[in-house]
Amino acid sequence: MWSFALKRTGTTAVTLVAASVIIFAFIHVVPGDPIYVLLGDTATPDQIDALRHQLGLDQPIVLQYLSWAGRVLAGDLGRSIFFQAPVTSVIADGAETSILLATMTMIWVAVIGVPVGVVAAVRHGTWLDQGLSGAAMLMASIPTFWVGLYLILIFAAWLGWFPSSGYPSIFEGGVVNLRYLVLPSLALAAPNAALILRLTRASMLDVSREDYVRTARAKGIRPWQVVRRHILRNALLAVVSAFGFTFAALLSEAVVTETVFALPGIGRLVVQSILRRDYPVIQGVILVIVVAYLLINLIVDLSYRLLDPRVELQ
Amino acid sequence: MSRDVAILWLKPFIARPIALAGLCILLATVLAAVFAPWLSPFDPYAIDPVTRLTPPNTIHWFGTDQFGRDTLSRVIHSARMALLIGSGVVVFALATGVPVGVLSALFPRLGHVLMRMVDVLMAFPALLLALGLIVILGPSVANAILAIGVGYMTTTTRIVYGLTLRLRAETYVEASRSMGAGTIWLISKHILPNLVSPLLVQASFVFAFAQLGAASLDFLGLGAPPEIPSWGNMLAESRTFITRAPWLLFFPGMMIVATAFSLNLVGDALRDRLDPRFRQVFGEKG
Amino acid sequence: MLSVRDLTVSLGPETAPVDIVAGVSFDVAKGEILGLVGESGCGKSMTSLAVMGLLPQPGPRVRAGRVVLDGSDVTQLQPWQRVEAGHGRMAMIFQEPMTSLNPVRRIGDQIAEAVRVHDQVSGAPALARARELLELVRMPDPAMQLSAYPHQLSGGQRQRVMIAIALACRPQVLIADEPTTALDVTIQIQILGLLRELCGRLDMAILFITHDMGVIAQLADRVAVMYAGRIVETAGVDAVFGSPRHHYTRGLMDCMPVRNAGAHRLPTVSGQPPAPGTIRAGCVFAPRCAAAREECRATDPPRIAVSQGHQVLCAFPLNGGGPA
Numbered sequence: 001m002w003s004f005a006l007k008r009t010g011t012t013a014v015t016l017v018a019a020s021v022i023i024f025a026f027i028h029v030v031p032g033d034p035i036y037v038l039l040g041d042t043a044t045p046d047q048i049d050a051l052r053h054q055l056g057l058d059q060p061i062v063l064q065y066l067s068w069a070g071r072v073l074a075g076d077l078g079r080s081i082f083f084q085a086p087v088t089s090v091i092a093d094g095a096e097t098s099i100l101l102a103t104m105t106m107i108w109v110a111v112i113g114v115p116v117g118v119v120a121a122v123r124h125g126t127w128l129d130q131g132l133s134g135a136a137m138l139m140a141s142i143p144t145f146w147v148g149l150y151l152i153l154i155f156a157a158w159l160g161w162f163p164s165s166g167y168p169s170i171f172e173g174g175v176v177n178l179r180y181l182v183l184p185s186l187a188l189a190a191p192n193a194a195l196i197l198r199l200t201r202a203s204m205l206d207v208s209r210e211d212y213v214r215t216a217r218a219k220g221i222r223p224w225q226v227v228r229r230h231i232l233r234n235a236l237l238a239v240v241s242a243f244g245f246t247f248a249a250l251l252s253e254a255v256v257t258e259t260v261f262a263l264p265g266i267g268r269l270v271v272q273s274i275l276r277r278d279y280p281v282i283q284g285v286i287l288v289i290v291v292a293y294l295l296i297n298l299i300v301d302l303s304y305r306l307l308d309p310r311v312e313l314q
Numbered sequence: 315m316s317r318d319v320a321i322l323w324l325k326p327f328i329a330r331p332i333a334l335a336g337l338c339i340l341l342a343t344v345l346a347a348v349f350a351p352w353l354s355p356f357d358p359y360a361i362d363p364v365t366r367l368t369p370p371n372t373i374h375w376f377g378t379d380q381f382g383r384d385t386l387s388r389v390i391h392s393a394r395m396a397l398l399i400g401s402g403v404v405v406f407a408l409a410t411g412v413p414v415g416v417l418s419a420l421f422p423r424l425g426h427v428l429m430r431m432v433d434v435l436m437a438f439p440a441l442l443l444a445l446g447l448i449v450i451l452g453p454s455v456a457n458a459i460l461a462i463g464v465g466y467m468t469t470t471t472r473i474v475y476g477l478t479l480r481l482r483a484e485t486y487v488e489a490s491r492s493m494g495a496g497t498i499w500l501i502s503k504h505i506l507p508n509l510v511s512p513l514l515v516q517a518s519f520v521f522a523f524a525q526l527g528a529a530s531l532d533f534l535g536l537g538a539p540p541e542i543p544s545w546g547n548m549l550a551e552s553r554t555f556i557t558r559a560p561w562l563l564f565f566p567g568m569m570i571v572a573t574a575f576s577l578n579l580v581g582d583a584l585r586d587r588l589d590p591r592f593r594q595v596f597g598e599k600g
Numbered sequence: 601m602l603s604v605r606d607l608t609v610s611l612g613p614e615t616a617p618v619d620i621v622a623g624v625s626f627d628v629a630k631g632e633i634l635g636l637v638g639e640s641g642c643g644k645s646m647t648s649l650a651v652m653g654l655l656p657q658p659g660p661r662v663r664a665g666r667v668v669l670d671g672s673d674v675t676q677l678q679p680w681q682r683v684e685a686g687h688g689r690m691a692m693i694f695q696e697p698m699t700s701l702n703p704v705r706r707i708g709d710q711i712a713e714a715v716r717v718h719d720q721v722s723g724a725p726a727l728a729r730a731r732e733l734l735e736l737v738r739m740p741d742p743a744m745q746l747s748a749y750p751h752q753l754s755g756g757q758r759q760r761v762m763i764a765i766a767l768a769c770r771p772q773v774l775i776a777d778e779p780t781t782a783l784d785v786t787i788q789i790q791i792l793g794l795l796r797e798l799c800g801r802l803d804m805a806i807l808f809i810t811h812d813m814g815v816i817a818q819l820a821d822r823v824a825v826m827y828a829g830r831i832v833e834t835a836g837v838d839a840v841f842g843s844p845r846h847h848y849t850r851g852l853m854d855c856m857p858v859r860n861a862g863a864h865r866l867p868t869v870s871g872q873p874p875a876p877g878t879i880r881a882g883c884v885f886a887p888r889c890a891a892a893r894e895e896c897r898a899t900d901p902p903r904i905a906v907s908q909g910h911q912v913l914c915a916f917p918l919n920g921g922g923p924a
Contacts, residue, residue, distance in 0.1 A: 011433075018434040029450050125658055134332065137582065141522065141574035143529045146549060146567040149556055157557045211699040218654060218692045219714040219765060220683035229713070230702055237704070252439035256530050260553075270442075271534055274449055286446055290437050308704065 005302055012298045016291065020072070023287050024065050030279050039081075077284035082276045087284035090269065097167050097181075097265035101188065101258070102250040104181050108189035109196050109246065114239065116193075117200025121235075122227060124205060133201065139194035144253070148187035148260040155183055165262040184261040188254060192246050199242050203235040210234075237307060244300030248293040326583040336579030339572050347393035356384035358391045358543050367559045377561040379551065388543040389565050395544040396525060396573060399459055403524035404517045406463030407470045412513070414467075415474025416505055419482060420497060429475060432468050440465035444527060448536045458537045462527040466520045473516055474509065477592060481508055511584070512592045518581030522574045529570050545570045601805040602628045602651070602690075602773045607665035609643070609650045611876070617663055618877040621647050622829040624665070628773065628805040633796070635820030635837070636809045637852075639873060643829040644809045648777045651807070652692045653678045670772055683717055683769075691766035695778040697758035701750040707734075707761055708746030714768035733764040737794060756787035763794065767802070774799075777809045792819050813856050817841060822909070825849045828873050828884040835910035845906050845917040847889045883914070891916060 035048050035057065043051075052058055059067075071078075077087035120132040156164030167180040207213065208231050216230045217223075255267035262268070266285055273281040327334040346353060355375075362382035370377040376385035414432075418425030435443070440462075447461035481487055487504050531537030532546025540547055545566035552562030585593060607624045610617035621643040628634040638644045649655050651667050653674065667675045672687045682688045694700045702710060711730035716722050719729065727746060734742035737760040750758055759779055766774055776795065780788040796819060799806050808820060816823055816837065823840045825833040825848065833846040844850045851869035871888035883901045886892040893916065901915045 014430075015434050015437055018431075019437045022434070022438075026446060026450070031450075031452065137578050138571070138575055141526070141578055142571050143526050143533075143546075143549075143567070145530065145533050146563070146570065149549070149553065149563055149567075153556055153560060153563070211694060211696055212702040214654060215694065215700045215762070215765070216702070216713075218652060218679055220679040220688050220717045220769065221713065222680045223678075234702070234704060249439050252442040255441055255445065256533060259534060270445060271536075274445065274536065279449070282446070282449060286438070286442060289439065289442055293439060294437055 004305060008298060008301055012294050016294055019290050019294070020069060020287070021065065023283060023290065024068050026286070027279055027283050028061075072287065077287065078280040080273075080278055080281045082273070082278040082281070087280050090281055091266060091284055091288055094264060094266040094269045096169060096171075097258070097263050098251060098254060098267060100170070100178070101181055101185055101254055101263065101265060102247055104178070104185035105188045105192065105250055106243065106247055108185055109193045110243070112189065113193040113196030114200050114236070117197040117239075118204060118227075118232065120197070121201045121204030121208070121231075129201075133198065136194040136197045140191045140198075142190060143256075144187050144191060145256045145260045147190050148184065148257055151183040151187055152261070167261075167263045167265075180261075181263075184257050184263060187260070188250065188257045192250065192253075196239065196242060196246065200235065200239050203238045204231055207231045207235045237304065241300050241304045244296050248296040251289050251292060326587045327580075330583050333579045333583035336576035336583075339576040340580065343393050343569075343573055343576075344397065346390050347397045350391045350394055354384070354387035354390045356387045358383060358387040359541075360384070367555065369559070370561055376565045377559065379548075379559070379562055380555060385548075385562060385565055388548060389545070389569055391543045392545045392548065392566065392569065395455070395538055395542060396528070396569075398455065399462070399528040399538075400521040400524045402456075402459035403463045403466060403527075404520050406459060407466040407520050408513060408517065410463075410467045411470025412474050412509070415471045416478050416501060416509075418471070419475050419478035420501070420505075425475070429471075432471050435464070435468045440527070441530065444531065445534075445536065448531065453531075453536045453539070455538050455542070458528055458531050461531070462524050465527070466523070470516055470520065473512070477509060477512055478505055480592070481505055511588055515581050515584045515588060518577045518584060522577035522581065525570055525574045525577070601630050601670060602807065603666075603668040604647075604651060605666045605668070607647065607650060607667065608663045609646050609655070609660050610663040611660050619663070620660060620829055620876045621650065624826070624829070624831050626824050626831065626834065628807050630772070630803050630805055631800060632821045633799055633806040633808055633819055635816040635823045636807060636826060637813060637816050637823060638811065638826035640811060642826045642873065644811075644826050645777055647826070648692070648775050648807065648809050652690065652775055653682060654692070680717075688718060689769055689771050690773040690775070691769050691771040692775040692777065693759070693762045693766050693779045695781050697755050697762055697779075697782065700762055701758055703750055705749075706746065707748050707750065707753070711746075711761065711765050711768060714765045718769040729768070730764070733767050734761070736767060736798070737761075737764045739764070754787075755783050756791060759783065759787075759791055760794070763791075763798070767798070770802075771804055773805045773807065775807045775809070778811070779808075780815065781810070781812070788815075795819070813852055825852070829876065830884060830913060832885065832913045833911065839907070839910050843918075845910070845912040845919075846885075846914050847891055847918065848885050850918055851888075885914075 035043070035052055039047060039051060057064065075088060077091070079085065080087050080090045083090050116132055116136075120129045120136075123129045152164045155161045162183050163180050164183075168177050170177045208227075213226060213230050216226045221229070251266070254265060255270055257263075258265040258267035259271050266288070270282060270285050273279075273285070327337055360383060362378070364382065365374070365378050366380055366382040368374055368378045368382075374384050374386065376389060378384055379388070414428055418428045438446070443465050444458075444461040447464060448457060451457040451460065481504065484504075487500065490500060490504060528537055528544070529546035529549070532544050533550045535550060537546060538544045540551070548566040549563065552559065552566070556563055604627070605625050607621055608619055609621035610619050612618045624643075624647055626634060626636075636644050636647065646655070646660060650660075650662050653667075653676075655661060662675055665675070666673055669682075669687055669690055672685075674682050674685075674687050674690075677685065677687070679688065679690075682690065701707075708727050708730050711733055712722075712726040715726045715729045715733075719726070721729070731742050731746060734745060739745055739757065739760050745753070745757070745761075750761075753761065762779075774795075779795075780791050783791065792815065795806060795808070798804065808816075810816060820837050822834065822836050824831045825840070825846065827848050833840065833844065833849045835845075840849060841853065844853055848869070855868060869888060874884060874887070882897040882899060883889070883892070886896040889896065896915060899915075901913050903911055903913050904917060905911050906917060
């Protein structure tokens, strides 16, 4: 187990370093001189020289990367041109919305995707299965923002059950503010629930062909108990690992949904920063999401191994 | 010979009426794109302030937008953009993914390095990668194709790599190698012909997801220029009039869903007739 | 104890069924081991699954015939339905002990699960019974093994666990489908010895399925030889080995290394068994039979009782005597 953990952590670290080089390079390949990028168009030549020296931009590129990486490790992602504030604090402001949105989405995904996938697998080959699998594929083919717009039209504009946009912090308005996230999380959940549904179904069908399921049936256990005790438990091991990937991917998929619902999250921050040419913020958000993505995958992989008793001997 | 091949490919669709329906929808989309100027009842760019935001009626079947432009005509013309983006992304993904995947599988040392690079690219979520590239390259149709294509280059490379590894281990390929077959011979006679069917499956899925990706970029204002009719652009514009003119939301969205759904159905049907050994490489996500 | 009559298992649509098991009949008495032997694909595994009520669904189905356990017809019942109806005392062990146990659950748990179904006890008493069962199958250090996971056990130990699970229902009939094929020869002998011993001690009827004539010689009391979905010869083990009457059985005998000690090259039965669905009128073995006549290809062969308890499905059986 330990050698696996060490190896897996090692690969993640290497990937992370390589990804960081790409992210570092980003600010150097965007249109325009990075200095103008950082200072904006109104900078005087003196300011430019001062900053160029201060940032070490007159040094070799390798040294520049190392000093950038050092600052990043110390928690300094640079300054936002638009907000005139540290990028870390700008991102932190959006984190609450994004994390709550992703969490709520994952709850929908789990509550809808898994049970329906189980039903489809148990009724394998029937009309119900074909209907549910078809519906899942349809859901995966619908743009999230279109679902979002329709949810706004029906549940906000016509029925008035939920607010159509924005999100005031639950730390200021209390937990009732979560109602602002209901429609966005549903829109974001649709394709991901479809994915988990298909995965649950496929995983259940795989496991139900295993010899040990036949053994369980031979014992005289009722079909539903066979499903619950032998198929479901083993099949969900694979599904749970997909949950980690999905959660990590949601952080970036939320870009469109947060824009539709005007949520003050990291996703909308990216889009607005692109339009404002606020490159340090874009760079910072990409870095944060990639790190989160890699770390979540690492944690999922390791805990998956931990849950599987077969690993003890290896 | 060619008739037999056609029957072989049509078989999965005849057995599955819903997949056949998907194929028909795709065909209709292609026809709409090709014959757009003749099929459209109006000029898709023609502005008419008098008839702005009219609901669907006998003259304007799909209604009109905030400039009085005919929605049906714009929906039909948008099929061109959809096909352009979709085929562009597929071509890009295959043109890059196939060589990288095949060479990585045949030359393990090179493959080790290349596949690690693919892993690094895969650490970037697809949409984020696309946005980052758009920032660097600037918004345009060609750049949208590139930005979306890079995300599917990685998955295509992985699939081709997995398939080629399996093919390489096949007895007849081993035999061919042991008899001194050169790499080019091996690739052209044994590897590529066997990749055609699985790549067709991959192409339909990539085409489907390219539709959704392009629609997202258009919607964010980072894809095709706003004056070009595309389903994503139409949805982005209709956002403001969502309560006053819901039909503006309905038709372009339906077209995206119909196209993506059809492609997924077709891909699924084709995947099911693949050799089971190859099917595993695709997993469930496609 | 177990009586199977005209069992027919079919694939394909109702209108055009393909019989993979065609009219199989046999009996197994208490304390007796019946060896069902045949080449792979002859339908012996399908027969055992059909008898146990474990045919995979969707898939093959029992189209005709009866499976009678201790006087009760259980043909169309799955194991859990048999338990509910009070006819649950039949159990089965399988070929692959490696994959037949759930990898993520403890051994004790998996045995206790079977105990709970049949004894209506749970918790500590079920685990105590699980331990007893492990002792019964001569598992070394049974108390410790209760908390082990399958991957921590050897192949032979896992097969012992499978037997313990099977014994949880106090079976009247035990079906063993190639239980030793995946094991080393030394382990194989131990497991066969255990089955022989349990058969006598617990007074069970054992239906033992294998392709290995050597195992049959060692273990079985009676033998049923299966070919292309049919039982072509049934007899006591001595009669089958001493004076086989069917040409196919004779062919199998000649292929055994022991009987051809000194031969440089083992004889084989030439040709291939017919694929299900390609079978036409006449004897199924006729295309490979050296003694086949015109008649054999035209009409179905009769089932002839050549002596007490020795039946053969052949119009022109061999006339006894040892193999050449």
